[in-house]
Amino acid sequence: MTEANTLTVAQVAESLGLKVCAGGHKLDSEVVGALVSDLLSYVMANGKPGQLWVTIQTHSNIVAVAVLGGLAGIVIASGFHPDEDTTGRAEEEDIPILTCDAPAYEIAGMLYQLGVR
Amino acid sequence: MAEQACPADPTADRKQDQVAKAGLVAVDLHIHSALSPCGDGSMRPGEVLLSAERRRIAVVGIVDHCTAGNAKAFLDASAAFDVRVLVGLEVESAEGVHILALFDSLDAAMDMDRLVADHLPDLRNRPDVLGEQLLLDAWGHVIGTDDRLLVTATDLTIEQIARHTTDRRGLSIPAHVDRSLNGLFRVLGMVPPDLRVPAFEVSASMAPDRARARWPQLAEVCLLTSSDAHVPEDIGRAMTFISPDLARAELDACDWGEELKKELCPGGGGGA
Numbered sequence: 001m002t003e004a005n006t007l008t009v010a011q012v013a014e015s016l017g018l019k020v021c022a023g024g025h026k027l028d029s030e031v032v033g034a035l036v037s038d039l040l041s042y043v044m045a046n047g048k049p050g051q052l053w054v055t056i057q058t059h060s061n062i063v064a065v066a067v068l069g070g071l072a073g074i075v076i077a078s079g080f081h082p083d084e085d086t087t088g089r090a091e092e093e094d095i096p097i098l099t100c101d102a103p104a105y106e107i108a109g110m111l112y113q114l115g116v117r
Numbered sequence: 118m119a120e121q122a123c124p125a126d127p128t129a130d131r132k133q134d135q136v137a138k139a140g141l142v143a144v145d146l147h148i149h150s151a152l153s154p155c156g157d158g159s160m161r162p163g164e165v166l167l168s169a170e171r172r173r174i175a176v177v178g179i180v181d182h183c184t185a186g187n188a189k190a191f192l193d194a195s196a197a198f199d200v201r202v203l204v205g206l207e208v209e210s211a212e213g214v215h216i217l218a219l220f221d222s223l224d225a226a227m228d229m230d231r232l233v234a235d236h237l238p239d240l241r242n243r244p245d246v247l248g249e250q251l252l253l254d255a256w257g258h259v260i261g262t263d264d265r266l267l268v269t270a271t272d273l274t275i276e277q278i279a280r281h282t283t284d285r286r287g288l289s290i291p292a293h294v295d296r297s298l299n300g301l302f303r304v305l306g307m308v309p310p311d312l313r314v315p316a317f318e319v320s321a322s323m324a325p326d327r328a329r330a331r332w333p334q335l336a337e338v339c340l341l342t343s344s345d346a347h348v349p350e351d352i353g354r355a356m357t358f359i360s361p362d363l364a365r366a367e368l369d370a371c372d373w374g375e376e377l378k379k380e381l382c383p384g385g386g387g388g389a
Contacts, residue, residue, distance in 0.1 A: 038213075040306030059212050059274065061305045083274075085311070 007031050007114065009073045009096050012052065016100065016110050018075060022087040023096035029072045034111050036104050040065045047071055052116065054104045060086040066095045073097065077104040141358040145169065146178030146203065147217060147292060147318060147343035148352055150191070153181040153207075154248035154268055157348040161257030162187075162194030164349050169200045172353040175364035176200070178219045178343070180207040182267040183237055185220075185230040186252050192223055193255035203370055205282075207292060208233055209268075210275040215292040215299040217318065218282040221370045225285040232281055236273050240266035275301070279314050288374035293320035293345060294335075295328055308334050315378040316341050321355035339378040357381070 010027035013020060020027065032050035037043050038057050047053060049070035055062065056078050063086060066074055073096035076082060082090070082097055090097045100107060136143070148165060149156035169177045177200055179191045188204035195202040204226045205219040220226040242250055242264055252261040273281070275291070282289035294301040294317050301308065301317070308317075316339040319328040325340040342355040363376055 039303055041303045044306050057212060057305075059305055059309065060311075061307060061309050065306050 007116065009052070009098075012111070012114065012116065013096075013098050015114055016107065018098035018100045021076070021082060021097040021099050022090035023073065023094055026073075026094040026096050029096075031072050031116055034108065034116050036108050043071075044068060052111065054107050054111075056080050056104065058082040058086055060089050062086065063089040063093050063095050063097075067093050071095070075100065075107055077102060077107050136358050139358075140361070142175035142361050142364045143173060143353065143356040144176040144178075144341075144359055144364065145174050145344050145346070145353050145356045146176070146219060146290065146341060147207070148177055148179055148346045149207075150179055150181055150187045151249075151251040151253060152184060152187045152263060153347065154242060154244075154250050155347050156181070156248075158249070158251065159349055160347065161253050162191050162255055163257050165191070165352065166194055166198040166200050166202070168349045168352045170198050174200060174353050174356065175359075175361065176203065177352075178203045178205065178217065180205050180217055180219070181250075182207050183209060183233050183269070183271065184250075184263060184265075184267055185226040186250075186263055188220075188226045188230075189223055190253045190255045190257075201364060203288070205287060205370075206230060206233060208273070208278050209270040209299065210278055211270055211272050212275060213270055213299055213304050214275050214301050216275055216278050216282075216314075217290040217292050218278065218287050219290070219370050219374075220285065220287040221373070222286075225287055225370075229281065229285055229287065233271055233273075234265075236271040237265065237267070238269060238272075240269060242266050275305070276309060276311050276313075279312055283313065283371060286369045286371040288316075288370040288377075289314045290316045290318050290341060290374075292318050292343075294318065295323045295332075296320050302332060315339060315374040316381065318343055321345060321351075337383060339381040341377075341381070 031052045034052040036054040047069035054075045076099045079101045151160045203219040250263040279289040291301045297303050318341045329335045341357045344354045346352040
């Protein structure tokens with residue numbers, strides 16, 4: 001089931017109506033799963049390559065954490081917006097940042113329904 | 118909160134005797150007053166400064182959550198004690214990280230206090246849940262209460278807080294970076310590359326050497342340990358030792374922090 005449902009970051013963004021904030025040229029990576037956390041140390045310890053990370057943290061350290069973990073991209077939930085420092089770093093590091101008004105709980109539910117497990 | 122507090126380190130006196138022989142004096146830059154909802158009602162200028170003096174602490178930092186409302190009381194009271202008093206705030210950043218902003222002048226502390234007030238959400242304290250927030254005078258009389266919710270995050274980033282502190286000639290120190298709640302490492306994973314601070318604080322339960330072994334980023338930086346005291350018995354349960362000359366140096370908090378960094382950095386100040 002997972003193989004049939006493998007989606008790219010671009011397909012996830014389009015299906016869920018996420019706004020691409022940075023890293024728009026890197027949306028072709030495959031999303032192999034997702035995790036939700038606002039503690040960056042937790043994501044550093046538990047994030048897996050190819051995962052999409054849902055958080056409300058906007059600090060530029062989120063980009064470094066995504067790079068370290070080889071994550072597919074970051075979804076910033078609840079209408080929070082990253083500043084230029086964060087988006088600039090994301091562009092440099094080729095990390096897609098997507099934003100949305102929906103809270104992390106809803107985004108997680110929608111990702112699950114899409115087949116991201 | 119007070120009931121859960123750890124007792125003072127029973128070996129502290131012996132350690133301090135050894136340190137005194139080495140010609141050093143103690144500083145404890147993270148002490149809460151009765152204005153912090155988790156701070157004991159007895160954390161008033163006389164009690165705090167007398168406890169510090171008895172423990173032979175040369176410099177204290179008085180901070181409350183997102184306010185410097187008792188700064189004047191402590192500075193006024195300090196004239197009667199042989200303790201240097203820095204005043205300021207323990208500010209919570211937008212990311213949920215605690216950072217100390219310490220000043221030697223009341224004007225600077227209150228200027229920072231006003232800035233932080235403008236960046237707090239408009240919420241009220243619940244004394245029944247969190248405790249009273251007592252405003253005091255130098256004699257420890259209650260002159261009012263602060264009814265804002267102070268134990269909460271501002272919308273300032275940690276870098277902005279550090280910059281605003283330095284702009285006001287203050288000393289900024291990320292607090293208890295090792296702690297799971299509101300500690301820099303736990304919340305933000307690592308030290309942000311643009312964060313300009315002279316020193317980092319590890320919590321009372323974490324010896325600086327152990328912290329350096331665990332987080333390589335700390336290898337070259339100035340590390341302090343402080344009590345984060347909320348009750349008088351905890352004052353000095355963790356301290357940092359510096360030269361008496363630095364303790365007395367007539368410098369503002371910003372320059373004092375730079376000197377502190379030189380003295381405490383491994384290799385004498387080459388670090389971040």
